[in-house]
Amino acid sequence: MSKPFPHRLVHLVRLFATAGLAFSTHAAVAQQAVVPDTITQRVMACTVCHGKEGRAGSDGYYPRIAGKPAGYLYNQLVNFRDGKRTYPVMTAMLDNMPDAYLREIAQYFSDQHPPYPPPQPSQSNPAELERGRILVHEGDKAKGIPACIACHGAKLTGTAPAIPGLIGLPRDYLLGQIGAWKIGTRHAAQPDCMAHIVQKMSTADISAATAWLSEQHVPADASPTPTLTVKLPLECGKLSP
Template identity: 80%
Template sequence: MRSKYLRFICRFAAAGLVFAAGAAAAAPAVTADNGKIPDTIAQRVAACVVCHGKEGRAGSDGYYPRIAGKPAGYLYNQLINFRDGKRTYPVMTAMLENMSDAYLREIAQYFSEQHPPYPEPQAAQSNPAELERGRRLVHDGDKAKGIPACVACHSAKMTGTAPAIPGLIGLPRDYLLGQIGAWKIGTRHAAQPDCMADIVKKMSAEDISAAAAWLSEQRVPADASPAPAITAKLPLECGKLAP
C-alpha cells in the first residue's frame, strides 16, 4: 500500500500538477463600437483562466487549482516562485519570466478579489478509517511524529490566513496529492525556512493520502474568506509569509 501511494504521489507531482496558467490566451474580447481589445486586468489575465477556469475558479480536470479568493500575498509569492524557479512548471515559467514584481502583484490582487461559487465537494473515495486519520491530522496533527495540525496555520475553517497562507479546502484530491507529493520528493520549494517541506518529510504516504482525502471531501463554508493574520507564534518558522 505504501509503495502504491508513493508512486501515485510522485507521478502527479512530476507531471507538474501545480499552480499553472494556460499556455494559450483565451479569445480576446472586442468592444462593439471600435473593434479594439480593452486594456483591462481581466483581459490581460485571459491566458490564466484557460487552465484555472473562469475567474480562477479551478479547471475541470482536477489538475489546475482554484486561485480565486486566495490571499493576495500567497498568490504573489507563488508567481514569484514560478518565475524564479522555486516551483517548476515550464509553461508558468515561460509566461512569467519577463514580468516585473509590480505586475505579478497586480495579477495576484486581481484573483484574490474574485469570489465565484465553489463546486460541491468530491464524492467519497476513501474508507472511514482513512478519513478519520485525515481529520485528526488536519485538526490535531501527530505529536509523536512532530506534525503540527493544519488548522494551526491554514485557519480553523481551512480557508487560509491573511496575508499569505492559502486555504486547503475546495481543492481536488489529485491536486492536493500532487502538491504535497512535490514537497515530499523535493520538486517544490518555498522561501527558507521551508516549513511545509519540513512537515511533509515527517508524513508517510498514508498520512498524505488521508489528509488529501479528508480535505477534498469537505464542503466549503459560506464565508470562505481567509482568516485574519495570525498574531500567535506559529508551530514552525516559515519563510516569507508576508507579501
Template identity: 80%
Template sequence: MLSKCFRFVRLFTASCLVLTAGISSAADEGKVPDTIAQRVAACVVCHGKEGRAGSDGYYPRIAGKPAGYLYNQLINFRDGKRTYPVMTAMLENMSDAYLREIAQYFSDQHPPYPEPQPTQSNPAELERGRLLVHHGDKEKGIPACVACHSAKMTGTAPAIPGLIGLPRDYLLGQIGAWKIGTRHAAKPDCMADIVMKMSAADITAAASWLSEQRVPADATPAPAITTKLPLECGNLAP
C-alpha cells in the same frame, strides 16, 4: 514523457488562443479593452472560471486565496523556484508590479464553488485525514493544519494559502513534491519539515479529506496570526 510534452503544447496553445481571441474580438470593434479581467483570460483556461479550480482535478483554486501567497507563487514560477513549463513560459517576462496586480485580482474573486468530487476513500482514511487537519499527530511531531491555514482552512493573511476547495490530485502532487524535494519555500521551509514526518498514508488521508470538504460561503482568508506558529516558516511575507 512524450505525452507530457503534448499536454504542455496543448495547454500553452490554448492559453495563447484565449489571449489572441480576446484581442482580435476587441480589435474587430475598433478597441482593445485594457482590463485586468481581459488580461488574465489565459489563466482561467486551466484554473477555471474566475479561478475557482480546473475541472480535470489537478489545477488548483486560485480565487480568494491571500494575495501575498498568490504573488509569492507567481514569482517562484517566473524565477524557476517552482517548475511547471506552462506557468514559466507565461510569466517569464512579467514585472513584479504586474504579478502583484494579477495576484490581487484573483484574491478578490469569491465566486460560488462547485460541490467537491467524491474521492471514494474509505471512512477510516477520511477520519485519519480529519484528525491530521484538526489535531495533527503529536507522536510524529505533525502540527494541525488549522494552526496555520485557519480554522476554516481558507488561508491566513497575508501569505498562508487556503487548502479547502483544492482537488485531491493537486494536493497529492504538491505535498508529494515537498516529500521528494522538488518543491521548496523560503527557508526555514516549514512545509518540507512537516511533510517529511508524514507517511504516504498520512498524505493520502489528509488530501482525501480536504478535497471532500465544501468551500464555505465566506471563503476569505483569516486575519494575520499574532501568536507563535507551531514551526518557524520563512514564506509568510508577501
C-alpha cells in the same frame, strides 16, 4: 479561334481585386475594434487553464486561484518566474514580468469569489478519513506533525497575507503538491516549513489528510482569516511573527 487564357486571367484578376477589397474592409473594422487595456482583459490568458475568474475545474490539475490570499498568489507567481516551482508554461508566461505586475495579477484573483463546486467523494474508508481528520485538526505530536489548522486557519480557508486555504481543492491536486514537496520539486522561502512537515508524513498520512480535506464543504464565508493571531508551530519563511 480565341484563346481561353486571357479570359481566365481577367477572371482571376477580378477575383483577387474583390478579395483585396474585402480584406481592406476587414482590416479597417479590426483597427476600430480596440481591445480594452484592463486587468480583466489581460488575465484572460490565466483563465484558459484556471477557469473563469480563476475558479478552476474538478480535474485536479489546475488549481482554483480565486479568493486565495494575494500574498500567497504573488509568492507562487514569483516562484514560477524564478524557478522555485517548475512548470514550463507558467515560467514562459511570467519570465519577463516585473514584481509590480505580478502583484496586480495576484490581487485581481484574490478579489474574485465565484462559488465552489460540491466536493467529490474520495472513496476512502471511515478509518482513513478519521485519521485524516485527526491530522488536520490535531496533528501527530509523536511524529512532530502540527495540525493543518494551526497555519491554514480554523476554517481551513487560509490566512492572510500568504497562507492558502486547503478545502475546495480536488484530492489529486493536493496529492500532487504534497508529493512535490516530498520529493523536493516544490520549494518555498526558507525555512521551508511545508517541506519540513511533509518529510515527517508517511504515504498513509498524506493519503488520509488529502482524502478528508477533499470531502469537506466550503463554508459560506470562504475568506481567509485576516491576519495571523497566534505564533506558528514552526518557522515558516517570513510568515512567523
